[in-house]
Amino acid sequence: MRELTYSEAIREALVEEMRRDANVFLMGEDVGTFGGVWGVSHGMLDEFGPERVRDTPISEIAIVGAGLGAAMMGMRPVVEIMFGDFLMCAGDQIVNQVAKARFMSGGKADVPLTIRVTSGAPGSAAAQHSQSPESWFMNIPGIKIVAPALPADAKGLLKTAIRGEDPVLFFEHKMLYAEKGPVPDDADFTVPFGVASVVREGVDVTVVGVGNMVLKALKAAAQLAEQGIRVEVIDPRTLVPLDKETLIRSVQKTSRVVIAHEAHLRSGPAAEIAAVLAEEAIEYLDGPIVRVGAKNVPLPYSPILEQFVLPDVSDIVAAVASFWKR
Numbered sequence: 001m002r003e004l005t006y007s008e009a010i011r012e013a014l015v016e017e018m019r020r021d022a023n024v025f026l027m028g029e030d031v032g033t034f035g036g037v038w039g040v041s042h043g044m045l046d047e048f049g050p051e052r053v054r055d056t057p058i059s060e061i062a063i064v065g066a067g068l069g070a071a072m073m074g075m076r077p078v079v080e081i082m083f084g085d086f087l088m089c090a091g092d093q094i095v096n097q098v099a100k101a102r103f104m105s106g107g108k109a110d111v112p113l114t115i116r117v118t119s120g121a122p123g124s125a126a127a128q129h130s131q132s133p134e135s136w137f138m139n140i141p142g143i144k145i146v147a148p149a150l151p152a153d154a155k156g157l158l159k160t161a162i163r164g165e166d167p168v169l170f171f172e173h174k175m176l177y178a179e180k181g182p183v184p185d186d187a188d189f190t191v192p193f194g195v196a197s198v199v200r201e202g203v204d205v206t207v208v209g210v211g212n213m214v215l216k217a218l219k220a221a222a223q224l225a226e227q228g229i230r231v232e233v234i235d236p237r238t239l240v241p242l243d244k245e246t247l248i249r250s251v252q253k254t255s256r257v258v259i260a261h262e263a264h265l266r267s268g269p270a271a272e273i274a275a276v277l278a279e280e281a282i283e284y285l286d287g288p289i290v291r292v293g294a295k296n297v298p299l300p301y302s303p304i305l306e307q308f309v310l311p312d313v314s315d316i317v318a319a320v321a322s323f324w325k326r
Contacts, residue, residue, distance in 0.1 A: 001152075001182040007040050009151035009183045010116075010172065013158040014041065014078065016187045018048055021076060024162055027054040028063060028080030028116075037082045038118060038177055060089035064115065068098050068167075071113040076162055084119040084133045084171065098167045099142035110165040114158070119147075120212060120262050121310055122174040127298035130306075132263035134171050134210070138240055138272060144193060145240040147171040149214035151181040153237055156191030163190070173212040173262070194241035198250070202232035205320050206250040209235055210261035210269050213292075213311065217260055220316035229320060239269055247273065248281045255286040258319045260311060265293035290319045 004012065018024045025048075026041060032055040035042030045053045056063050060081055067079040081087060087094065094115070101109050121130035137143055144166055148154040154172070161168040199214060200221050209217035214235045221231035232250050236242060251257050257277060259270035270291040277289055295309045 001184055003180045004151050004183040005177065006151045006154050006172070006179050006181075007038065007177040009155040010040050010158055011042070011044070012183070013155040013162075015044065015047070017159055017162045018044075018052060020187065023074065024076045024078065025052040025054065026078045026080065027056055027067065029056055029058055029082055031055060031080050036080060038174065040177070041080070060086045061093050064090040064093040064098065067113050067115070068093060068101065068111065071111050071167075072101060072109050076112045078114045078116060078162060081115060081117045083129050084117045085128050085131045087117060087133055087136070094137070094143070094169075095140050099140050102166070103142060111167045112162070112165050113167045114161040114170055115168065116170045116172060118174050119171045120173040120175060121299055121306060124301055124303050124306060125299075126301040130299035132211070132261065132294075134169075134239055135263055135267060135269045135272070137169055138269065142167070143240065144168045144238065145171070146193070146238050147173075147211045148237055149176065149209065149211055149235050150199075151179065152183045153191055153197065153235070155183055156189050157193070157237065160190045160193060171211065175212050176215075179215065191237065193238045194243050195237065196243035196246040197235045197237055198232065198246065199235050200231065200233040202230035202254065204230045204254055204256070205323065206232045206234060206247075206254045206257040207316060207320065208247065208257065208259045208270075208273060209233060210239070210263075213260040213262055216311075216313045217316055219313045220320065223313070223317055224320055231320060236273070239272075242273070242276065244276050244280065247277060248284075251277060251281045252284045255284055256323050257285065258290045258292060258316060260292040260316050260319075262311060263293055264296050265291055266296050268293050287323050290322065292316055292319050
């Protein structure tokens with residue numbers, strides 16, 4: 001397989017799905033002329049024109065609301081929200097309309113709406129442009145939540161989201177856009193929701209990573225291998241639905257688990273994963289469930305302070321090492 005960056009893989013998925021289905025279109029702030037603030041849709045305006053690559057006003061609630069209306073009328077909109085922090089501006093549409101439309105219509109209304117959202121800290125973007133809001137919406141029934149870490153998964157999961165009949169929040173970590181990896185050259189390549197990936201096999205400790213923490217978990221696993229500790233790294237890929245079976249099988253094998261995400265530690269995605277393992281796999285565990293996440297303070301602008309607040313490879317290494325210090 002050829003190698004693509006994460007950004008290229010997402011663009012390829014969008015282009016292939018728009019060529020495949022005339023009902024698919026992209027809308028968001030600056031997605032047309034400028035190719036989006038992150039450059040993901042660069043060049044798409046030239047091929048598909050302004051009707052299908054639509055620049056919008058700076059109003060997240062209007063963007064998501066228009067996407068919902070289009071989806072309910074038979075279109076397959078892909079909405080881009082340039083910073084996950086701004087999801088709160090569209091909170092009423094997402095929580096009270098998008099998530100509930102199918103249920104409140106008695107199942108008559110499909111909502112094939114994909115909301116692409118950037119998340120995470122890109123480096124000194126400060127408190128209002130650096131958050132990881134995935135867990136904010138895990139409490140809302142009716143929305144699927146996707147957080148791919150690898151380029152191939154980004155492509156395959158995005159195509160699955162676009163082809164589905166339910167609303168999807170598709171989180172793209174800003175620091176992953178330049179990461180390269182093998183991606184199948186297949187216009188029908190998809191990745192199913194609710195199926196985790198074992199990205200590195202091991203027998204001593206399970207490390208579950210969310211988003212960019214998958215790559216940091218792999219680096220931590222390589223360091224720990226030098227100490228003779230064999231780490232299994234799991235990427236859930238989708239947080240809703242969550243593949244509980246793969247997580248439980250891994251814990252059955254290793255008896256120890258660390259869960260890492262960039263979101264603030266309190267009530268982050270790890271809290272739900274830990275609860276599942278505590279309820280359904282506690283008998284397999286030989287120690288406590290350990291979580292790694294950002295400290296519970298707003299993200300600072302200062303690079304030094306930001307590094308202090310955010311979790312890193314060393315935090316995962318220390319969390320794994322803690323099992324042998326007890």
